[in-house]
């Protein structure tokens with residue numbers, strides 16, 4: 001290099017070197033796969049009326065990725081209240097993603113879905129390789145892909161007990177896979193161990209309805225997915241406790257708690 005050129009470029013080179021070195025700790029912190037646990041909030045559909053928070057609880061260690069959703073139906077209060085509790089969960093491995101109010105507007109209105117719009121639990125793909133057109137569904141479906149979710153638990157409620165009606169209250173509705181079938185049995189055993197009245201016991205049903213979050217993610221994205229339904233005839237506290245017990249059983253069985 002010509003001497004005068006070297007003199008001209010040396011300060012620039014030194015400045016760049018300084019920037020690279022001083023920038024490194026920040027860069028390392030954001031890309032770390034180390035062992036510091038963290039919780040952050042990601043806003044889905046930010047800036048629109050559908051905007052809703054997702055809580056990303058990262059153990060900082062490798063392990064299963066679990067998504068818990070509530071409020072897909074806005075009038076099923078135990079679902080979104082139990083999901084809100086789950087965002088306080090501490091985990092020892094993997095990641096826990098929680099979307100307490102999947103359909104925030106419907107939750108605020110106390111309605112199953114937003115009047116004049118789609119039922120969110122019928123808005124997910126019914127064909128492989130397609131993307132939901134309805135924004136609240138599209139954002140959640142994208143989360144399942146982006147975070148490579150392994151397990152989906154969608155919290156819902158029925159108006160009566162499945163054992164004595166056509167409603168789906170007190171049931172786990174799962175999409176069968178070796179893992180998911182075994183997990184459904186474990187969750188049923190756990191929640192039913194605290195219920196003595198036979199018609200109130202949870203039962204297993206399948207399949208999740210076409211167009212539902214559980215059905216589409218399991219069938220087209222390969223996750224282990226299920227819907228957990230409490231019955232709105234029980235007290236709100238009992239329903240929330242049953243939802244939380246099912247969710248914590250899932251996390252314990254996956255050795256995340």
Ligand SMILES: [Zn+2]
Pocket residue numbers: 073076121156157
């Ligand atoms: Zn529902």
